[in-house]
Amino acid sequence: KAGVTQTPRYLIKTRGQQVTLSCSPISGHRSVSWYQQTPGQGLQFLFEYFSETQRNKGNFPGRFSGRQFSNSRSEMNVSTLELGDSALYLCASSLAGSYNEQFFGPGTRLTVL
Amino acid sequence: KNEVEQSPQNLTAQEGEFITINCSYSVGISALHWLQQHPGGGIVSLFMLSSGKKKHGRLIATINIQEKHSSLHITASHPRDSAVYICAATRDSNYQLIWGAGTKLIIKP
Numbered sequence: 001k002a003g004v005t006q007t008p009r010y011l012i013k014t015r016g017q018q019v020t021l022s023c024s025p026i027s028g029h030r031s032v033s034w035y036q037q038t039p040g041q042g043l044q045f046l047f048e049y050f051s052e053t054q055r056n057k058g059n060f061p062g063r064f065s066g067r068q069f070s071n072s073r074s075e076m077n078v079s080t081l082e083l084g085d086s087a088l089y090l091c092a093s094s095l096a097g098s099y100n101e102q103f104f105g106p107g108t109r110l111t112v113l
Numbered sequence: 114k115n116e117v118e119q120s121p122q123n124l125t126a127q128e129g130e131f132i133t134i135n136c137s138y139s140v141g142i143s144a145l146h147w148l149q150q151h152p153g154g155g156i157v158s159l160f161m162l163s164s165g166k167k168k169h170g171r172l173i174a175t176i177n178i179q180e181k182h183s184s185l186h187i188t189a190s191h192p193r194d195s196a197v198y199i200c201a202a203t204r205d206s207n208y209q210l211i212w213g214a215g216t217k218l219i220i221k222p
Binding site for chain 1 (some may be wrong): 142144146148153155156157158161199201203204207208209210212213214215
């Protein structure tokens, strides 16, 4: 069974640009959650999607958005990038949500210059 | 105060020692997760439990629902166990995962 995949793995952007990150969950998993991790910080929850609907949202500005497609693949978008957006972005998939085991992808490391 | 608190923040031990990492929470939960993050970022789920005790190899996780406390134990620790261990709880009210800050474990040979 293939694991969670995230693309791209590394990304360098400049301030003001926008970026789209992709997450393909394990086959059969319908829940995808996104997290931001910066050095010295724990995991910060961005949002969770289940069956194409955003079910939970963290405390991030509206520049951070996401969506989920009918095949459960999810994308997150960050517009008007700021230096502080440099981080490791992780997605996790599960069968139906946080009361199931979470499977994490390898992450996308975003650097904003 | 964070809803999920982990201790210690950092732990250095010698190979072979018995390791305990603690996690306490202050809200109603439906599940407690223990995860491991190695340098480089990859996160692996170790346990998910809602009561009692689970064991996998040298790792043991316990939870006491009344005391709102969970522990992760590592027996016969090895340098390859060096990683950040994170506990996370599924909050009852909205099924959102709330995260502890992590415990950085270093096992010296």
